[in-house]
Amino acid sequence: MAGHSQFKNIMHRKGRQDAVRSKMFSKLAREITVAAKQGLPDPAMNPRLRLAVQNAKAESMPKDNIQRAINKATGGDAENYEEVRYEGYGPGGVAVIVEALTDNRNRSASNVRAAFTKAGGAMGETGSVSFMWDRVGEIHYLPKAGSADKVMDAAIEAGADDVSSDEDGHTIICAFENIGDVSKALEAALGEAETVKVIWRPQNNVPVDEDRAQSLMKLVATLEDDDDVQNVYANFEVDDETLAKLSAA
Numbered sequence: 001m002a003g004h005s006q007f008k009n010i011m012h013r014k015g016r017q018d019a020v021r022s023k024m025f026s027k028l029a030r031e032i033t034v035a036a037k038q039g040l041p042d043p044a045m046n047p048r049l050r051l052a053v054q055n056a057k058a059e060s061m062p063k064d065n066i067q068r069a070i071n072k073a074t075g076g077d078a079e080n081y082e083e084v085r086y087e088g089y090g091p092g093g094v095a096v097i098v099e100a101l102t103d104n105r106n107r108s109a110s111n112v113r114a115a116f117t118k119a120g121g122a123m124g125e126t127g128s129v130s131f132m133w134d135r136v137g138e139i140h141y142l143p144k145a146g147s148a149d150k151v152m153d154a155a156i157e158a159g160a161d162d163v164s165s166d167e168d169g170h171t172i173i174c175a176f177e178n179i180g181d182v183s184k185a186l187e188a189a190l191g192e193a194e195t196v197k198v199i200w201r202p203q204n205n206v207p208v209d210e211d212r213a214q215s216l217m218k219l220v221a222t223l224e225d226d227d228d229v230q231n232v233y234a235n236f237e238v239d240d241e242t243l244a245k246l247s248a249a
Contacts, residue, residue, distance in 0.1 A: 087129045088124045100230060132235065139171070140193060
């Protein structure tokens with residue numbers, strides 16, 4: 001079982017929910033502001049902003065917060081955020097990609113490097129691990145969207161590349177450049193998706209034991225706790241027995 005998304009769920013369950021939610025809203029607001037500033041402040045005319053707003057709504061972010069984030073982009077007090085990607089290796093040779101939106105590259109690089117070093121890993125140059133990943137679109141539907149067969153048929157018709165269904169819902173993968181067309185076709189067939197994101201998908205995963213898994217959890221948690229960090233990806237996997245132990249710990 002690919003471990004990163006499962007570990008994320010474990011960490012969120014064990015974290016203080018209010019603190020986790022506040023941090024998440026802050027990151028969603030930053031993405032909305034950047035999207036609105038780079039294009040038009042109208043989600044209907046700005047695909048990136050539309051996705052950012054949709055994902056914020058999926059996390060139950062209040063409408064007032066979303067509108068404030070959009071308004072901030074058109075005001076004179078909006079910070080100039082840069083999109084930065086950091087890459088490196090964590091414990092056990094696991095490749096890690098960190099995406100950030102920052103108004104201070106030196107601060108962000110220093111914090112990310114410190115997190116890697118403390119975990120026994122090392123931050124590398126841009127491109128040092130991303131060649132082992134594919135940049136793809138990920139569209140997620142809740143179980144109520146329909147049966148696995150219904151979603152599979154809709155995904156094939158929409159031009160998606162892969163579909164997986166479980167008790168948490170349906171995850172559809174498509175080419176990065178096709179995410180707009182595929183998500184639009186799926187919306188016509190299944191309704192609005194829960195989330196539509198551009199992600200890094202590892203070409204291969206690295207199996208890790210319980211000790212390494214715990215170290216990786218700490219590294220991912222430290223990185224995600226940084227205000228500048230938007231997303232963290234790691235190409236590891238754990239077996240079901242190890243995952244159960246981590247959940248119970």
